[in-house]
Amino acid sequence: MGGVEVLTILVFAVFVGFEVVSKVSSILHTPLMSGANAIHGIILVGAITVAGQAEDGWVLALALLAVVLATANLVGGFVVTDRMLEMFRGRRPAPGAKEDAR
């Protein structure tokens, strides 16, 4: 994939990231931060790639460390976000009512 295509996609991702979040209610700031935090745990894909290409023991060891760290970020992030949001379960107001409030 060429540089310009990646740049194009990057620019669009910036816009999407900005726009999607710009209306969030302050109640959700913490779960949103935590959820976004989980998403960047996807660096795990990169860590796996590097570990899968490692040929030398040191490199493999460091790459596996990266895998452990990235997994902790990814798994822990989604779990902790789910726990936060679980607390709100069953407490949803009538649909719509909550969307308006902020």
Add this chain to the structure above:
Amino acid sequence: MGGVEVLTILVFAVFVGFEVVSKVSSILHTPLMSGANAIHGIILVGAITVAGQAEDGWVLALALLAVVLATANLVGGFVVTDRMLEMFRGRRPAPGAKEDAR
């Protein structure tokens, strides 16, 4: 540019298009429609490309017709949108006040 890249960009464009517009106040519905209308006048770029490759008289004639139509869309669209918005000029409320209202 490969198919997947184009697809990726397309998907992102859909998200951006959705998100950007989803908060618009009803006062701006008409100018926004008109502005979006002007933007698709960019088909002019396509019409120019086709006309620039035309080798046969008929094709050129049709392509030039497309250029005329597309130009009307593009130029007319931006001009008419500007005229609509001009009517609001000098009538802006204090910054912020209007953003909240809807």
Add this chain to the structure above:
Amino acid sequence: MTASAPLLDPTWTALLYLAAAVCFILALKGLSSPKHARRGNLVGALGAAIALVTVFLSSRLANIPWILAAIAVGAAIAAPVARRVKMTQMPQLVALFNGVGGGAAALVALLELPHAGAPEDGWVRLAIVFTLLVGAVSFAGSAVTFAKLQELMTTRPVTFLGLPVLMGAVLLAALAAAGAVVATGSVPLAVVLLALGLLAGVLLVLPVGGADVPIVISLLNAFTGLAVAASGLVLGNVLLVVAGTLVGASGTILTRLMAAAMGRSVVHIMFGAFRGGSTAGSTAVSDRPVRSSSPEDVAVLLGYAQKVIIVPGYGLAVAQGQHTAAELAGALEARGIDVEFAIHPVAGRMPGHMNVLLAEANVPYESLKEMSEVNSEFRQADVALVVGANDVVNPAAKSTPGSPIYGMPILEVAEAKQVVFLKRSMRPGFAGIENELLYDPKTALLFGDAKDSLTQVLGAVKAL
């Protein structure tokens, strides 16, 4: 026919197109914010300028003088029209510009068909067929909306017995033709497809009542966006893909928002006439007693009030009475009376209609109140003067479940001490339903064309 060598390499071309695409995104963003709307539109124009320069510098183009001439012709036709059109005719002009864009996309696709020869170009042919069909629907549909709004034809829904069947048949035929074009690449078949698309566009818009037309324009606008995106796939031009998709997506949302502001669904607007649920306005006239009034009486009522709220509606726009309304407001304010205009978001026949109309008549922005701000103020108002509005003040929206406007937020004029309606008859408004408020004891009616009535009231106020 000389071909010039491109000045820009592909990377620069792509970067410039990306810049244009970003301009378009920023344009939509700006247009969605009252503060930056005008700048947003200019940014969009800048994006288009960047793209045009880029296409000339980046491709090996023949026929450049012809192309420049065609651009000049197009601009020379469109710009003056766009400059001079009256505010009330904006919607049909937007429809017109949208239609020609769709037509241009269809033509581009048609001309590219012979170049999409290779068998692995199945995808390209699919994109061509899509552009052809959708572009043609948009072109013909926009033409019909133009005719309706310009009153070149009836603005009432046009339906006939076999319409749904005919529509189905046309769509099936179009699908068949589309399949054949993808399979064979035949240009004559593509022309047939184009014709079917035009027919489908006409049939799609005919049954829509004139008052729903702005929403149809928005929908066709989204269609044209999609056609342009598909043409971008055909030509391998990412900018067209991006710009078209942006317009397609935002146009879809906008259509839904517009329909929602009227408490309707898009499907209902497009196909409501088939189910007999048209809301094009019934013309049934009630004969229950009402209290009708004279210009002099209304002038006294207004002239000795402390606070007057004017509620403009479709009738004011039709009667072109905005300047007179502004004058009346001025005359009342000169008497020390507090005057405000209450703007309902869907008053009139296009969104923001009243804002544009009154802004044109130089009503100061501070006097224009949005529904949410003004509703609590009716209680303090001595007179609510309803000029050519009806549905937007109809209490049935709050009190009568099952009414076509039930659930739509309204301007609560019934809270004012006195209500005066300026209208020509007892005919209902767009939604075709009676307004109980007309029969309320505190309501007075002044019959006549809005502009005439306003002029008479203005004269009487000045004579007080």
Add this chain to the structure above:
Amino acid sequence: MTASAPLLDPTWTALLYLAAAVCFILALKGLSSPKHARRGNLVGALGAAIALVTVFLSSRLANIPWILAAIAVGAAIAAPVARRVKMTQMPQLVALFNGVGGGAAALVALLELPHAGAPEDGWVRLAIVFTLLVGAVSFAGSAVTFAKLQELMTTRPVTFLGLPVLMGAVLLAALAAAGAVVATGSVPLAVVLLALGLLAGVLLVLPVGGADVPIVISLLNAFTGLAVAASGLVLGNVLLVVAGTLVGASGTILTRLMAAAMGRSVVHIMFGAFRGGSTAGSTAVSDRPVRSSSPEDVAVLLGYAQKVIIVPGYGLAVAQGQHTAAELAGALEARGIDVEFAIHPVAGRMPGHMNVLLAEANVPYESLKEMSEVNSEFRQADVALVVGANDVVNPAAKSTPGSPIYGMPILEVAEAKQVVFLKRSMRPGFAGIENELLYDPKTALLFGDAKDSLTQVLGAVKAL
């Protein structure tokens, strides 16, 4: 070390990564809407699962058993901790997870450096250097925020005389090292860069007061996103680019929104301590006279009221008094008293802190009122019971321009007939400013730990 052959061709791989990216967008969209937040998070997890399956099926990977074991270890460490952590310790856990993500990105970049050998790979090396530096800053910065929040170190801003100079020197050295790594590709130099990044991260966060830490976490979260995006450029993996950019962009906005909700700017939070403008809470104690009260008096006040509004704040969270507060509300409601909780958006030390806290204590959702709804109700309240809150009810925000909280919207407890504060002393809150309301004749203070006081009041109410 056997390499398995990939099962997926590049097109399928790209499509699956695209699906994962869409999942991430939908996750952020969902998380921004109260109705769909939990589902949004699950969609994000689904995206991650798709991506993981894809990477195993699409690349020629050696060491797969090792990799799987490492994943198992990571998950086995993180999941139980995430499951068991106390609600009040959430912020430091998020900081921790964010930090390890940054660390992983930095390691990936370091290990890729030797493969970015060719001279035309200048861009790749630039991306590597960026990932290394930003990942290291995020890792070390998050570690310090963790230490602050876990109270492993002082939560007050740590500044010393040479700090700005040292910070500048470290940044300059890091820039120099970065340039050298881009030029030479030297791995030892990259390790130096990594070390400098770690140092910079520590220095960046040290001067931030403990209460501002959630905002710093959000900022570092955005940093990690950017590092991941850059690592995607290094590895030529579009998904990483997209996901990282999404987090970088949304994290930046979120950081600004969080800061804005407290009426502050991000720059002020990060560097305020240097300018002596720290708001870490002064500990000055005033000696002006106040009206202090006993649990029994407060119980009488509450027990014979008709409407009580409870305003929870940071002190309630610290004292872990949420369950007692919920019990007290229940006891009052059992006496037929109307009880509501008024939730200020920045009450406590993380956004939404009070909602989470009270939801945990099973306070029914209908009793939790947001600021905008509840402010008009204080007028009808007999008692406003302020439990461990201070800044969020401080009228200085409305009356004293120049005060650090001036302009922040507050809960207008002063409108209630009586105000009772539960706090331990006359010390001010987070913003370090006096609260005039404490000296108001209609205010009574009950000194003591929030939980203890609530328990005593609860007992006294039951004894009424």
